[in-house]
Amino acid sequence: MKRFIYIICAMCIVFGCSLKEEVVSNSTRDTYYKNEIQVRTGLNGCYTQIRTIYNNTGFWHMTECTTDLLSLSNSTQYNANCDVSPSRPGISTTVWSNGYSGVMRCNEIIDVLTESEYFTEEQKLPWIAEAMVLRAFYYYVLTSTFGDVPFYTEAVTEQNRAKIATLPRMSAKDTRDYIIDEMMEYLLPPSMGGKQALPYQRTYENSSKAYAGAAVGLMVAGKMCLWNERYADAIKIFGQIEVIYGSYRGEDRWNFGKDYPLTDVRWRSRNVKESILEVGNRVEEYGLAIKGTIASYCMPARTTVTSDDEEESASQASDIYNGIKIPELGAYARTYTAAMPTSYYYTRVLPYMSDDLRNGEYSGSKVEPDRKEPKGGCGNLAWRWKGEGYVKEKVLIEKQGIYWFNKPSSNTPNGSADKPYGNNQPWLGDKFWCFGMYNNQDGNNYKIFRYAGVLLNLAEAHLMGNGDMQTACDYLNIVRARAGLDELTPATVNNSPEALMEEIRMECARELLGEFQRKYDLVRWGIWYERTYMYNEGKYIKGYMLPCHEYWPIPAEQVTYSGNALDNNAYKGIL
Numbered sequence: 370m371k372r373f374i375y376i377i378c379a380m381c382i383v384f385g386c387s388l389k390e391e392v393v394s395n396s397t398r399d400t401y402y403k404n405e406i407q408v409r410t411g412l413n414g415c416y417t418q419i420r421t422i423y424n425n426t427g428f429w430h431m432t433e434c435t436t437d438l439l440s441l442s443n444s445t446q447y448n449a450n451c452d453v454s455p456s457r458p459g460i461s462t463t464v465w466s467n468g469y470s471g472v473m474r475c476n477e478i479i480d481v482l483t484e485s486e487y488f489t490e491e492q493k494l495p496w497i498a499e500a501m502v503l504r505a506f507y508y509y510v511l512t513s514t515f516g517d518v519p520f521y522t523e524a525v526t527e528q529n530r531a532k533i534a535t536l537p538r539m540s541a542k543d544t545r546d547y548i549i550d551e552m553m554e555y556l557l558p559p560s561m562g563g564k565q566a567l568p569y570q571r572t573y574e575n576s577s578k579a580y581a582g583a584a585v586g587l588m589v590a591g592k593m594c595l596w597n598e599r600y601a602d603a604i605k606i607f608g609q610i611e612v613i614y615g616s617y618r619g620e621d622r623w624n625f626g627k628d629y630p631l632t633d634v635r636w637r638s639r640n641v642k643e644s645i646l647e648v649g650n651r652v653e654e655y656g657l658a659i660k661g662t663i664a665s666y667c668m669p670a671r672t673t674v675t676s677d678d679e680e681e682s683a684s685q686a687s688d689i690y691n692g693i694k695i696p697e698l699g700a701y702a703r704t705y706t707a708a709m710p711t712s713y714y715y716t717r718v719l720p721y722m723s724d725d726l727r728n729g730e731y732s733g734s735k736v737e738p739d740r741k742e743p744k745g746g747c748g749n750l751a752w753r754w755k756g757e758g759y760v761k762e763k764v765l766i767e768k769q770g771i772y773w774f775n776k777p778s779s780n781t782p783n784g785s786a787d788k789p790y791g792n793n794q795p796w797l798g799d800k801f802w803c804f805g806m807y808n809n810q811d812g813n814n815y816k817i818f819r820y821a822g823v824l825l826n827l828a829e830a831h832l833m834g835n836g837d838m839q840t841a842c843d844y845l846n847i848v849r850a851r852a853g854l855d856e857l858t859p860a861t862v863n864n865s866p867e868a869l870m871e872e873i874r875m876e877c878a879r880e881l882l883g884e885f886q887r888k889y890d891l892v893r894w895g896i897w898y899e900r901t902y903m904y905n906e907g908k909y910i911k912g913y914m915l916p917c918h919e920y921w922p923i924p925a926e927q928v929t930y931s932g933n934a935l936d937n938n939a940y941k942g943i944l
Contacts, residue, residue, distance in 0.1 A: 402481050408496055411478050415503045418471035420659070422510065423648040423815055427460035429663050429885065431921065435914070436887040437904035438714045438878055441666070444706040450907055451914035455925040455937045461514070462924050468511045473525055475504035480524035498555045498566035502586035505548045509589045512541040513889045516920040519935070520544045535934045545593040549602060552590035556583050557609060569613045573642045584613050584645045588818045591826060596893050600834025607827045610645070614820045626851035629820060631726060636664070636813040637803050645818035665809035667801035667883070668704045691796075698802065703809045708797060710774065713904035715795060718878045719773070726853040727773045727879060773882055774798045801883060816884050821848050825880065828873050838869055845873060848880055892919045917943070
């Protein structure tokens with residue numbers, strides 16, 4: 370029997386719901402969970418905290434805008450500036466409280482079903498596994514955000530809650546090891562010693578139910594394996610996602626681009642074939658609409674129009690954004706301080722003259738008579754180099770219709786060879802936008818895990834675990850080929866494992882931009898502070914960020930509530 374480890378749960382009040390109110394009474398346990406509908410209702414309640422975490426723009430700021438790739442250059446948003454501390458925890462409160470609320474609900478369901486006499490063991494197994502997958506995901510978010518966190522697997526009761534509330538943090542490594550072993554036990558096939566308690570289906574094939582399937586649990590376990598340097602297990606686990614999503618080795622790897630088109634990466638493309646986990650943000654229940662807001666940080670600012678008629682409002686609706694007419698966005702889309710790609714990203718990670726299909730019409734590509742036409746154009750109006758200056762003309766270039774970036778933030782690029790955008794950075798492109806959005810709300814689904822990430826993680830695992838540079842290149846090239854990039858070989862990087870690892874990091878940057886992974890990856894690689902301090906161009910970030918900010922602080926009120934069993938040792942001396 371597995372040893373249960375007890376910890377503190379979510380102590381914060383979330384939407385007026387405290388720990389005491391979360392505890393399910395024995396009478397409820399005994400009288401409610403008697404049929405499949407009731408169990409399904411309980412399981413559905415285990416999902417709600419995921420949306421609350423991911424639909425908070427502060428979480429996106431923390432995971433993507435405190436990195437080397439994106440910044441809010443003129444923002445006072447403290448989650449984007451690392452202006453956080455135990456007494457000013459920022460997004461920490463939301464992640465902590467909702468993360469542990471989700472854990473608590475999962476534990477309750479698992480405990481109820483384990484003891485239930487209303488169902489057969491065969492009926493119970495997939496429900497228990499689904500709750501375990503969700504619990505694993507919450508612990509993935511918690512350990513990635515806070516490092517060492519309390520860990521428990523038992524339902525909270527009146528009898529044990531005091532004990533649980535006063536237990537300290539547990540090492541993130543131990544938490545991850547427990548989750549990895551549990552996911553392997555429940556999700557791997559019998560031939561590999563597991564129970565395969567959930568069907569091996571792609572999210573797309575299971576989207577009508579929208580349940581967390583085996584692929585989500587395997588993805589979480591695989592990511593945790595990379596954190597704990599359990600590379601052999603990572604290869605084994607990610608290999609099962611290959612079984613689910615399609616094995617592309619050797620000649621067959623080129624099918625990746627056909628089966629999983631780059632156009633599907635758009636956030637408004639919901640539960641496409643490549644999706645492993647998305648957060649849906651257009652949910653209409655009981656007359657209420659839940660919509661996402663992150664797109665408003667990815668768009669250029671809408672230009673106001675001043676009316677000549679004094680009786681009219683001074684500012685009119687406009688479909689002009691930073692001086693460029695974009696009718697598809699509509700006349701009412703509103704942006705906050707826009708997130709901008711850093712100079713490091715668009716000049717070194719994804720250069721403007723790159724053939725990468727993820728390039729967009731932002732580049733104002735400087736095409737000279739003796740230079741080959743780049744593949745990264747837009748097939749629409751764009752700035753092009755003509756003789757001694759830029760002019761706007763129709764550009765017809767091979768393009769898959771998805772781009773990470775869009776137009777420069779000025780109608781006068783004023784570029785040069787070493788500074789192609791002048792003083793202006795490109796915008797984030799329509800990978801993130803929802804055209805026709807109203808105000809600051811959209812219907813986008815947020816991409817959390819995709820199959821492309823699995824392939825890149827497999828490349829890392831083979832390189833770091835086995836020193837197998839060729840296999841690492843094979844997996845890396847699957848993703849590169851879809852984007853229109855040339856193959857890499859060990860010889861390309863001078864047979865240097867260190868150089869190849871950097872190529873994997875760069876491809877993760879290119880492919881997974883904006884998908885809530887970058888900070889976690891940088892911390893896992895041990896380079897977050899160095900890379901972010903060097904390349905982030907946020908107005909305030911260098912004045913606030915410290916090495917301890919690789920993990921966000923536990924809210925001070927939680928430390929107090931625990932009787933100081935919890936600690937913020939990394940933040941000593943910081944209020």
